[in-house]
Amino acid sequence: MANIDTKEYSPESPSVKSRLTWLWSEYSVIIAFVIIYIGASAMNPRFLDINNQLNILMQVSIIGIIALGMTVVMLSGGIDLSVGSVLALAGVISVLALNASGSILVGVFTALLVGSFAGFLNGLMVAKGRIASFIATLGMMAGARSIALYIAEGGSVSGEVSGFTAIANNNLWIFDFPVIIFFVMAVLIYVLMHKTRFGRYVYALGSNEKAAMLSAIRVDRIKIGVYTLIGTLVGIAAVIETSRLNSISSSSSGSQYELDAIAAVIIGGTRMTGGRGKIIGTIFGILILGILNNMMNLMNVSPHLQGFVKGLIIIIAVVFQKRE
Amino acid sequence: MEMHPFVAMNGIEKSFNGVPVLKKVTLEVERGEIHALLGENGAGKSTLMNILGGVHQPDSGQILIGGEEIKLANPHVSQAQGISFIHQELNMVGDLRVYENMFLGSEIRTRFGFLNVEEMCRQTHEILAQLGVSIDPKEYVRNLATSYKQLIEISKALLHKSQLIIMDEPTTSLAEHEVSRLFILMKNLKKSGVSIIYISHKLKEIQEVCDRYTVLRDGQLVKTDIMQNENLEVITKLMVGKSISQDRYVHEHEFGELALEVQGLTSTGLFKHIDFTVRQGEIVGFTGLAGDGRTELFESLFGYRKKYTGTVKVKGKPVHITHPRKALQAGMGYVPKDRKENAIIKDLSVIHNMSLSSMGNFERMGFIQDKKEQEQFNTYKKALNIKVHNPRITIDKLSGGNQQKVIIAKWLEAETDILIFDNPTQGIDVGAKQEIYQQILTLAKLGKAIIILSSEAPEVMRICHSIHVMYHGEITARFTGDEASEEEIMHYATGAKREGEKIG
Numbered sequence: 056m057a058n059i060d061t062k063e064y065s066p067e068s069p070s071v072k073s074r075l076t077w078l079w080s081e082y083s084v085i086i087a088f089v090i091i092y093i094g095a096s097a098m099n100p101r102f103l104d105i106n107n108q109l110n111i112l113m114q115v116s117i118i119g120i121i122a123l124g125m126t127v128v129m130l131s132g133g134i135d136l137s138v139g140s141v142l143a144l145a146g147v148i149s150v151l152a153l154n155a156s157g158s159i160l161v162g163v164f165t166a167l168l169v170g171s172f173a174g175f176l177n178g179l180m181v182a183k184g185r186i187a188s189f190i191a192t193l194g195m196m197a198g199a200r201s202i203a204l205y206i207a208e209g210g211s212v213s214g215e216v217s218g219f220t221a222i223a224n225n226n227l228w229i230f231d232f233p234v235i236i237f238f239v240m241a242v243l244i245y246v247l248m249h250k251t252r253f254g255r256y257v258y259a260l261g262s263n264e265k266a267a268m269l270s271a272i273r274v275d276r277i278k279i280g281v282y283t284l285i286g287t288l289v290g291i292a293a294v295i296e297t298s299r300l301n302s303i304s305s306s307s308s309g310s311q312y313e314l315d316a317i318a319a320v321i322i323g324g325t326r327m328t329g330g331r332g333k334i335i336g337t338i339f340g341i342l343i344l345g346i347l348n349n350m351m352n353l354m355n356v357s358p359h360l361q362g363f364v365k366g367l368i369i370i371i372a373v374v375f376q377k378r379e
Numbered sequence: 380m381e382m383h384p385f386v387a388m389n390g391i392e393k394s395f396n397g398v399p400v401l402k403k404v405t406l407e408v409e410r411g412e413i414h415a416l417l418g419e420n421g422a423g424k425s426t427l428m429n430i431l432g433g434v435h436q437p438d439s440g441q442i443l444i445g446g447e448e449i450k451l452a453n454p455h456v457s458q459a460q461g462i463s464f465i466h467q468e469l470n471m472v473g474d475l476r477v478y479e480n481m482f483l484g485s486e487i488r489t490r491f492g493f494l495n496v497e498e499m500c501r502q503t504h505e506i507l508a509q510l511g512v513s514i515d516p517k518e519y520v521r522n523l524a525t526s527y528k529q530l531i532e533i534s535k536a537l538l539h540k541s542q543l544i545i546m547d548e549p550t551t552s553l554a555e556h557e558v559s560r561l562f563i564l565m566k567n568l569k570k571s572g573v574s575i576i577y578i579s580h581k582l583k584e585i586q587e588v589c590d591r592y593t594v595l596r597d598g599q600l601v602k603t604d605i606m607q608n609e610n611l612e613v614i615t616k617l618m619v620g621k622s623i624s625q626d627r628y629v630h631e632h633e634f635g636e637l638a639l640e641v642q643g644l645t646s647t648g649l650f651k652h653i654d655f656t657v658r659q660g661e662i663v664g665f666t667g668l669a670g671d672g673r674t675e676l677f678e679s680l681f682g683y684r685k686k687y688t689g690t691v692k693v694k695g696k697p698v699h700i701t702h703p704r705k706a707l708q709a710g711m712g713y714v715p716k717d718r719k720e721n722a723i724i725k726d727l728s729v730i731h732n733m734s735l736s737s738m739g740n741f742e743r744m745g746f747i748q749d750k751k752e753q754e755q756f757n758t759y760k761k762a763l764n765i766k767v768h769n770p771r772i773t774i775d776k777l778s779g780g781n782q783q784k785v786i787i788a789k790w791l792e793a794e795t796d797i798l799i800f801d802n803p804t805q806g807i808d809v810g811a812k813q814e815i816y817q818q819i820l821t822l823a824k825l826g827k828a829i830i831i832l833s834s835e836a837p838e839v840m841r842i843c844h845s846i847h848v849m850y851h852g853e854i855t856a857r858f859t860g861d862e863a864s865e866e867e868i869m870h871y872a873t874g875a876k877r878e879g880e881k882i883g
Contacts (some may be wrong), residue, residue: 250746252738255727259735262726269683269715269735271707271787303612330726 083375084324088339088346095346099353106351115345116233118291121312122319123244124285126337129320130248131281132261132329133181133188137173137195138289138316139309144203145169145293146303150212159219166297167290173199174286180281196313198300200305203210207305214301223298233295240288245334257281260325261329317342318365343368383446385574386431386462386543391440393426401598403440405808407682408543413565413575416584417618418595418842419835424578427595428545430578432464437733463536464545467669467698473521478503480520481535506534510564519860526557533564537573544568545576546739548669550584562588566770572629581873582611587794594618611875612866628816628842637695638828639711639797641680643701644689649675650658650852653689657797657828662819664839664846664860665832667872673832674716677799681713682706712790716802716832722786725775729767730756732774732785736864742765774849780811787818798822801832816842836868850874 079086089337095102121138130133145166162369173235180191214220225232248254256277259267268274294310297303323340325332347368351361383565384407393401401423408414418424429435430807431442433451437549441448442472444460457464471480478499487502503516518526528550536544550558550735565575565588579585586606594601594617599618602840637658644653650672665673679687683699691698698709707711715721724732734741734752741751756770763784769778773781783803790798798818804812819842823829833839839846846863848871856871870876 137623246630246746252742252747253733255735255738255747257728258731260723260725263720266715266724267722267735269681269703269713270724271793272735273702273704 067244070113072074074232076080084322084336084343084372087372088343091343091346097294099350101353102282102346102350103158105141107353109231109234111230111342111349112234112237114348115341116231117292117295118312118315118319118344120240120288121285122316122337122341123240123322123334124288124323124324125316125320126132126311126370127244127248127257127281128188128285129317129327130256130261130329130332131181131278131327133193133278133281134317135177135285136283136313137177137192137199138285138292139312140168140196140198140200140203141173141286141289142309142312143303144173144199144282145290146308147203147207147212149293150214150297150303150308151206154215155214157216159216159222160321162214162216162219162265163222164289167287170290170293171287174283174289175279177286178282181282182278197285198228203305204298206305209306211302211304214297219302220289220298231297233327236291236295241334242339248334253280255275259329262331265331276290281377305345315344316371317362321369325374340372383443384408385412385445387443388427388431389441389443390439391427391430393423393430393435393437393443399598401430404595404598404600405599405603406593407603408574408576410542410574410639410832411569412571413569413577415592416576416578416590417582417585417592417614418594418696419618422595422618423598424595425547428576430462430576431457431462431543432545433462434822449721451808458539458541458820461540461542462540462545463543465529465532465536465547467547467549469485469525469532470880471520473512473533475512475517476517476519477523477531479504479514480531481538484849485539491546492591494615502538506537507531508795509537510534510567512560524864525558528562529557530564531566537568543574543576545578547575547578548579550579558584560762562851563697580869581875582614582869583873583875585807608632615866615869619869628820632660634661634844635826637828638693639690640690640695642692644676644687644691646675646679646687648852649679649684649687653854655847655854655857657830659796659826659828660823661845662823662829662831662843664843664848665830666834666836666839666846666868667849668834670851671849671850671872674801676849676852677713677801677830677832678715680706681711681799707793707795710796711799712793712797713799714783714786714790714801715804716805718782718786718805723774723782725773727774728745728772728776729765729770729777729785733759733788733792736789742793755792756788757825759784759791763788763818779805779812780807780815782816783807783811784818787815791822795827797828797830799830802834803831804833834874836865840865840868848872 125135125138148169149162149166152165153159177192177195181188184191189204203313223233229234232316248257256267256272259270260274260277264274266273296308319336319340321327322333323336344365346363348361351364386408388404388406391404392399402436404427406422408428416424426435429453430437431454432691433454443449443453449460452461472483476484481503482499487498489495500516507514510530510533512527514523522532533544549561568575572713577585577589589606589845590601592614593603594607594614596618637656637657639657641653641655645651653676667673672681675684678684680691682702682705685701691700693709700706700709701712724735727735730752733756738747741748741755759765760767765781765784765788767781774785775787803815803819807815819829819831829841831843840860840863844860846868847854847860848868850872851874858867
């Protein structure tokens with residue numbers, strides 16, 4: 056049976072080179088993060104200032120929460136383009152519910168409900184309607200934004216309940232609430248993906264849908280669950296976004312969030328076609344994006360050029376991943 | 380008269396991974412001859428043809444075309460020598476038009492570099508007319524019937540001025556009248572001096588159209604002769620070979636009660652009127668040729684396909700299975716064929732592949748217990764002799780046999796009473812094959828009802844208590860394991876013979 060042994064991975068005798076490739080393939084995003092972090096500290100002393108560091112965390116927390124959900128969707132082999140629009144819609148409706156009821160709890164609950172319902176609809180279209188996720192969520196993207204604009208008559212709506220702004224603007228010790236919510240969510244999603252059968256099924260489905268189904272996995276339900284999950288996370292993000300300025304704009308809030316979230320997931324090493332990737336990777340991906348934005352602001356790079364740098368980073372990240 | 384045969388392959392030897400596939404095979408094809416290449420699955424037919432098509436290189440031996448030695452280094456060289464290979468699966472682009480498919484890669488252009496559509500259509504029309512068919516060259520290929528696609532593939536070969544056309548089972552997807560049209564075409568080609576190598580399992584067809592035949596068995600040349608002189612029985616015997624009869628594995632033990640009853644299962648275009656039963660402890664085999672519908676039948680039973688009618692009873696209780704999950708709940712497990720596409724999840728580790736269908740066994744309060752998974756895997760590793768150093772590596776790094784054992788472990792862990800194996804030893808080396816047979820027998824002794832689908836008649840003969848032969852979606856014959864002979868099975872599998880209801 057010599058031919059079996061040659062095919063097999065043998066941990067006893069890994070060459071230095073293969074060990075390095077393994078390290079790179081598993082942790083490239085962390086290595087990249089460290090390099091960028093050191094580079095940033097060297098280029099601008101203000102970068103290391105604790106307030107600046109906390110500011111970066113605060114800035115990435117909303118996209119970060121969405122990117123966690125996007126990781127799950129992309130691991131399942133799909134994509135969700137509707138997150139930005141759904142965020143605006145959930146924000147607008149939740150502010151209306153907040154003002155009408157005067158209860159913060161009702162406002163928060165409404166945002167979660169609208170977000171998860173939009174996600175559930177996406178899931179239905181993808182799983183039962185067998186529509187490509189790109190198309191289904193593109194439709195949702197246009198539809199949700201349009202409804203948000205219609206409800207808010209194209210403008211912004213503001214909260215009229217005192218205390219609502221506390222959600223995004225208070226802090227615990229040195230950490231702002233949004234940052235804490237982001238990390239709590241990150242831990243929850245990590246546990247969900249690695250310690251429960253739902254996570255296992257998502258990986259299986261993204262890797263080989265037919266084999267997953269033939270392994271008696273309810274593929275349709277998992278898909279609906281995946282889109283509902285990201286919808287709920289978008290609902291949470293909508294609460295933070297609204298609470299931060301106590302208002303939400305039906306036209307501009309959440310615009311291009313899908314791009315930033317997808318960028319973070321891709322930089323974090325998740326494979327576009329699904330089945331492979333890590334929540335940890337996405338967290339570092341979003342931090343890399345945050346540091347780059349911060350650096351460009353500190354160095355007075357024109358905001359019009361920042362998109363170019365971001366685009367470049369995404370493409371470089373994907374080129375490196377192609378080498379597997 | 381020519382001195383040399385048109386194509387001669389002399390003393391061709393080829394081995395893959397140290398396993399010899401062809402042993403000193405000689406094949407000669409005359410000009411204007413239809414030559415049948417016969418043999419069972421794995422006899423080496425396709426390897427030999429792939430060598431002629433330039434896909435593989437022989438380890439030793441020479442290829443002569445028109446008496447001159449030629450090295451067919453790649454498919455292009457082979458094509459330039461006038462050899463065309465028409466594969467079993469057609470290589471057509473459905474969204475292109477007929478003429479575009481014909482000229483794909485060798486488009487005619489005008490002086491200005493634009494496509495010369497007129498000229499391409501004219502030539503396409505000319506060649507199709509030669510074959511006696513009238514298809515609009517501008518029709519989209521996706522709108523054509525399979526037989527026409529086959530004809531276009533052949534026209535393509537003619538367009539390249541092919542002198543030798545290799546046809547690998549061209550009739551599997553054709554209806555009877557289409558087959559006869561193909562045969563008329565082949566005879567016309569023969570008259571114009573084109574040679575054809577015809578691979579098929581359907582002996583009746585071969586007798587009708589072929590001039591000579593060559594039989595391969597286990598990579599060796601058995602016989603080359605003129606077709607007219609032979610009757611089908613003799614040829615079947617040559618293909619099967621009496622010498623290699625392997626011992627049957629079956630040890631008699633008592634069967635339990637009925638585990639699975641299937642009545643009148645029908646799915647339009649795939650299979651019809653399927654009746655059979657499986658008892659606990661019984662191993663039931665299904666065999667047939669490509670396109671017999673057995674895989675579709677069991678994919679339907681397992682709930683992967685939904686459009687079927689008929690009744691299914693598990694342990695006497697009628698069940699309606701619309702999803703593999705329901706099949707699992709009813710007590711059915713399914714080890715599919717084409718492991719890479721249907722069974723393994725290559726991004727998951729070996730352990731995770733094992734536990735995938737029975738996550739409930741490894742959970743506490745909804746959380747997966749890694750330790751439990753690991754321990755359970757170790758029991759299967761020992762019981763099934765799975766060779767893996769570190770079960771946390773992804774499953775695609777294992778050899779085929781070990782992958783298959785992991786998939787079997789997955790269904791053992793799901794503890795189903797009925798186990799369906801589709802081509803269980805596909806792409807597995809001989810040693811692991813025996814182990815898998817042994818394992819299946821052990822399971823049967825433990826009282827599981829086992830169904831084995833295989834395209835290899837010897838395989839089902841070796842381990843099954845009873846055998847069902849399928850042809851075009853119907854069960855054409857039933858044998859008990861010890862009364863079946865390979866020739867008999869072949870007769871029913873090729874549609875040469877059929878019987879209404881014979882049950883042992």
